[in-house]
Amino acid sequence: MKKRTALLRTFNSCINLAPGIQGITANCQSIAWYSRFPKSILLLSMLFAFSASVYAQRSDKSDKDLIQEKINAFFESLATQDTMLFKSVTLPGGQTWAVKTVADSVRISMRSFEDRVKKFINPDQVIQERAFDFEIRIHHQVAMAWVPYTLDVSGRFEHCGIDIFTLVKNKEGWKIVTLAFTMEPEGCDEIKKTIRRKK
Numbered sequence: 001m002k003k004r005t006a007l008l009r010t011f012n013s014c015i016n017l018a019p020g021i022q023g024i025t026a027n028c029q030s031i032a033w034y035s036r037f038p039k040s041i042l043l044l045s046m047l048f049a050f051s052a053s054v055y056a057q058r059s060d061k062s063d064k065d066l067i068q069e070k071i072n073a074f075f076e077s078l079a080t081q082d083t084m085l086f087k088s089v090t091l092p093g094g095q096t097w098a099v100k101t102v103a104d105s106v107r108i109s110m111r112s113f114e115d116r117v118k119k120f121i122n123p124d125q126v127i128q129e130r131a132f133d134f135e136i137r138i139h140h141q142v143a144m145a146w147v148p149y150t151l152d153v154s155g156r157f158e159h160c161g162i163d164i165f166t167l168v169k170n171k172e173g174w175k176i177v178t179l180a181f182t183m184e185p186e187g188c189d190e191i192k193k194t195i196r197r198k199k
Contacts (some may be wrong), residue, residue, distance in 0.1 A: 063174070064136045067143055070174050071131070071165055078127040083120050086113075090176045091168065097180040128152040131163075133195050141169040148191045149181075160188040 070089045077086035094113040099106065132148040147163040161182040167174045184191070 063138055063143070063169075067136050067138070067145060067167060067174050068134050070167065070176060071134070071145055071147060071163075074165075074176060074179075075129045075131070078129055081121045081126070083117050086117060086120065091170075094177050095179075097178070098183060099180065100183040124154065126154045128155070132191065133198075143167045143169070143174065148195060150188060159183045159185045160191050162191070 073085060073089045076082070077089070090113050092113070096111050096113070096116060098109045098111075101107075129149055129151045132150065135146040137144045143166070145163070145165040145167070147165065148160070149163050150160045151158045161184045163179060163181045165176055166178045167176050169175075
């Protein structure tokens with residue numbers, strides 16, 4: 001404490017000295033820098049730690065936002081029958097798997113993204129899919145999205161269900177690799193109850 005007080009007194013006296021005396025001016029500048037040094041280091045350390053924390057949070061959040069945007073773009077491509085948009089958010093070679101319960105049996109059908117694009121444009125069947133919720137999990141360059149949804153065809157309710165998207169991240173960003181989904185004509189109430197319980 002005494003050393004710091006003496007240092008501050010010397011610094012204050014330097015302010016009143018003529019700046020033309022070169023040696024004294026240099027000495028005063030050194031004292032001024034030294035007096036600020038501890039606070040500067042502390043401030044920089046705090047800023048660095050805060051910035052690192054904010055960056056980590058933003059990085060995680062931005063990936064989730066980007067994945068949700070990709071899925072919404074996928075839904076938009078169905079509604080607008082935009083093949084270019086569909087191809088921009090999916091990975092070549094990807095597949096869709098549909099699961100539907102009929103009577104006492106379960107029907108499972110698979111289509112490649114390429115086959116889906118071939119029959120994409122059909123003015124008589126405009127698919128309008130909307131998400132109830134998004135639950136996204138990310139691990140490095142792979143991700144999964146659990147998306148309860150409702151689907152209309154040309155303005156008429158068709159079914160509800162659960163979409164399960166798997167995505168990978170390459171140099172172009174996040175891409176949808178597979179989509180497995182249930183088709184439940186009478187499942188909307190149960191799905192909505194599940195969402196409400198989770199929240």
